[in-house]
Amino acid sequence: MKKLINDPEQVVRDMIDGILYAHPERLKNVPDTSVLVRADAPVHGKVALVSGGGSGHEPAHAGYVGKGMLDGAVCGEVFTSPTPDQVLEAIKAVDGGAGVLLVIKNYTGDVMNFEMAAELAEAEGIQVTKVIVNDDVAVENSTYTTGRRGIAGTVFVHKIAGAIADQGASLEEVERVALKVIDNVRSMGMALTPCTVPAAGKAGFEIPEDEMEIGMGIHGEPGTHRAKIESADTVADQLLSLVINDLNLQADDKVAVMLNSLGSTPQMELYVMNKTIGKVLQSKGIIVHKTYVGEFMTSLEMAGCSVSVLKLDEELTELLDAKADTLGWK
Amino acid sequence: MKKLINDPEQVVRDMIDGILYAHPERLKNVPDTSVLVRADAPVHGKVALVSGGGSGHEPAHAGYVGKGMLDGAVCGEVFTSPTPDQVLEAIKAVDGGAGVLLVIKNYTGDVMNFEMAAELAEAEGIQVTKVIVNDDVAVENSTYTTGRRGIAGTVFVHKIAGAIADQGASLEEVERVALKVIDNVRSMGMALTPCTVPAAGKAGFEIPEDEMEIGMGIHGEPGTHRAKIESADTVADQLLSLVINDLNLQADDKVAVMLNSLGSTPQMELYVMNKTIGKVLQSKGIIVHKTYVGEFMTSLEMAGCSVSVLKLDEELTELLDAKADTLGWK
Numbered sequence: 251m252k253k254l255i256n257d258p259e260q261v262v263r264d265m266i267d268g269i270l271y272a273h274p275e276r277l278k279n280v281p282d283t284s285v286l287v288r289a290d291a292p293v294h295g296k297v298a299l300v301s302g303g304g305s306g307h308e309p310a311h312a313g314y315v316g317k318g319m320l321d322g323a324v325c326g327e328v329f330t331s332p333t334p335d336q337v338l339e340a341i342k343a344v345d346g347g348a349g350v351l352l353v354i355k356n357y358t359g360d361v362m363n364f365e366m367a368a369e370l371a372e373a374e375g376i377q378v379t380k381v382i383v384n385d386d387v388a389v390e391n392s393t394y395t396t397g398r399r400g401i402a403g404t405v406f407v408h409k410i411a412g413a414i415a416d417q418g419a420s421l422e423e424v425e426r427v428a429l430k431v432i433d434n435v436r437s438m439g440m441a442l443t444p445c446t447v448p449a450a451g452k453a454g455f456e457i458p459e460d461e462m463e464i465g466m467g468i469h470g471e472p473g474t475h476r477a478k479i480e481s482a483d484t485v486a487d488q489l490l491s492l493v494i495n496d497l498n499l500q501a502d503d504k505v506a507v508m509l510n511s512l513g514s515t516p517q518m519e520l521y522v523m524n525k526t527i528g529k530v531l532q533s534k535g536i537i538v539h540k541t542y543v544g545e546f547m548t549s550l551e552m553a554g555c556s557v558s559v560l561k562l563d564e565e566l567t568e569l570l571d572a573k574a575d576t577l578g579w580k
Numbered sequence: 581m582k583k584l585i586n587d588p589e590q591v592v593r594d595m596i597d598g599i600l601y602a603h604p605e606r607l608k609n610v611p612d613t614s615v616l617v618r619a620d621a622p623v624h625g626k627v628a629l630v631s632g633g634g635s636g637h638e639p640a641h642a643g644y645v646g647k648g649m650l651d652g653a654v655c656g657e658v659f660t661s662p663t664p665d666q667v668l669e670a671i672k673a674v675d676g677g678a679g680v681l682l683v684i685k686n687y688t689g690d691v692m693n694f695e696m697a698a699e700l701a702e703a704e705g706i707q708v709t710k711v712i713v714n715d716d717v718a719v720e721n722s723t724y725t726t727g728r729r730g731i732a733g734t735v736f737v738h739k740i741a742g743a744i745a746d747q748g749a750s751l752e753e754v755e756r757v758a759l760k761v762i763d764n765v766r767s768m769g770m771a772l773t774p775c776t777v778p779a780a781g782k783a784g785f786e787i788p789e790d791e792m793e794i795g796m797g798i799h800g801e802p803g804t805h806r807a808k809i810e811s812a813d814t815v816a817d818q819l820l821s822l823v824i825n826d827l828n829l830q831a832d833d834k835v836a837v838m839l840n841s842l843g844s845t846p847q848m849e850l851y852v853m854n855k856t857i858g859k860v861l862q863s864k865g866i867i868v869h870k871t872y873v874g875e876f877m878t879s880l881e882m883a884g885c886s887v888s889v890l891k892l893d894e895e896l897t898e899l900l901d902a903k904a905d906t907l908g909w910k
Contacts, residue, residue, distance in 0.1 A: 271858025
């Protein structure tokens, strides 16, 4: 295992400490937890947003904590749902009296643990609502998941729901906008290589040297199929088509695109992919409002990428464009 | 070779086209070149900054083109210096009448080609000055280089010289500040794995499964030595010590730190490294003004990282903190 780590069992704790050394002006740690919140939390009178899940997807989710996005992120062990008590600590630390929205990626463990935390918080008098993101069009039901999985499209929920919360909207309004994003975002990914969870010490599976897996999940869950590696043109077209069809996009629809590296796929390759994506969207008359390219929701050092498309109306466009100040949003 | 590309010979062209599809509001291409400049170039009356070099180091350098940093970037073939005519096209496209500063990483090919371009531009009546960045403390002289190599510390030059140019400084002043950054920045890197240049189709060298190379260059140039992989604590301390000693840092000195992934090293590992870096600097009484963690100057999908430290005075601090609007600066 070629990794720059110390004790594999301490990797999340070490990461959190390293984040705190790097960004004390932005983030603070709720003592004795793996929760990172805005340095100025709680923001009184503002609806707070909390997300999180297993670690290993950085910058998701701690990289999205800051003005205009999340108020707190719960960092579970690598690829492992955080426990309800950790989520509860996050909720309590960010609640500014206007309620808390939980943004949950659709994995059974996350859904269960965040829901349990919501109940505990409500018992303590905090108003909590949750939304579940299921943007991955690859497969219905999967390892760890009933229904579709939540992947990089989740970051659009953080951005847009975070923006309306920042403008002073009520919990009900923030939830409405978050659900609108979820209704209008779809993603599809693929992988060229596996990744290694530090505590496991070796890759969870193998992909032959000349093959790729289409539709693979961000924890290495099976996709739709394996195939011989194709050109970037072919792969980009294939991923994008599934997303376009599922969203039922038509000419003159306006979209935002996110091209996300799963970890070791360099920006060079993402932009090569985006040449095809830009060209195909243009040929269909679909209007690209903005394209985001980089690492948004990774899978440790997995090689591969995902394409997310968000269908925009006027409200979503304005909230997407609103200023946010976090490390991971570009 | 597991890469999302089309024709290996067209990878830089495809990348540039993909960048233009993604960011038309930020960047434009000088027709029939591999030069990317600010969408609003030339900015009349402002000193312009041009950098570049071989591709494969993204976001360097096109990701630093924009307000407050570079005006133009020349994208050579992968790991290959751009030709003088390409650099000349960049100079001509960004010159706003106040002169052009070339920021060159110290590789023999880059220095020669950028110098030749400067002469050609001067013959056309454009005032051009150049600075050469040589921040890598690993080795004196190397493959492709006489003297020390230029690596991730170059990005601090883009940021700080770009900031003073943005404030309307003269070419002489911008050069002075760029040289001040170069005098005060040092870097040291290490690699866990090699990377594959698309046109070559296979890795240029190998590193055994249990070894790392200390001081490796961003094109895979030899470092100081190979060693068994150590803990992040040990590696971080080793890299940082060389940088601190070379800069002769003392207690109460103020610095900015950049922890740069060479490509496939995930943010999780960078932050684990930063725990040690933050702790060591604190223990020495060195004041960390700001820490930058992420991908700043990569080497395709190489695993490994570099640590850069910039010693700050009041002027450099203010210029570092000035607002910049580019894709790669966080």
